Amino acid sequence: MAFPFENLDVYKRSIEFNTAIASILERKGITRTLTDQLSRAALSIPLNIAEGNGRWHKGDKRQFFWIARGSVFECVPLIEILTIKKILTTEENETFREQLEVLGKMLTKLAQINEVDNSTV
Template sequence: MTSHKDLQVYKESLLLVKDIYLLVALFPKDELFGLTSQMKRCAISIPSNIAEGAGRKGSAEFARFLYISMGSLSELETQLDIAIMLNFCDKNGEMTQRIFYIKNMLSKLILSINKTKPTV
């Protein structure tokens, strides 16, 4: 890997950020500092932590930041469920699929990093 920008999971997570921004723009204005803000923060956290982890020294640190990305992704998934429950948006199969796809890619990347980690 030359850069985090070469990772497909990074590219997909950037597209998720865009999708979330477009989605929350339709939320009620009184949610601007509530769910809207939270969902944006979580979405941005996913590619940001992938990038930060890739820029750190060693595979253990990279894996740790990928786990943080995974946590942000799970948090975002929950917030999307809440937005659907509150009728701020309709159930979006494409968004749900993208989240699942990114989770799967993160899991596989973490597994591959942990397999290559030297044992002491």
């Protein structure tokens, strides 16, 4: 069985981001709290994209895409904190921020595509 979300660029990019974050979290000096929070936020992105695509109703789909977008935003300050703590380089910070910006825009568009026309509800 093929899963339609696996063909979405936003899903593929979220998996790449999650994999990159997972390798960063193995570095020394990261507290358990930061590791746990960033790991969960990064993992939430592809999981909510997948779950949203499994929903029948546009409103349900849209909600999961907004949650995924919220997780993108949650990753931003965590990346910044890791940079301040010198666990990430400035270049890594910029790369992650660029990836997050793209993911955020893609998820916004995906959620907008699934807007519900409230005038008919």
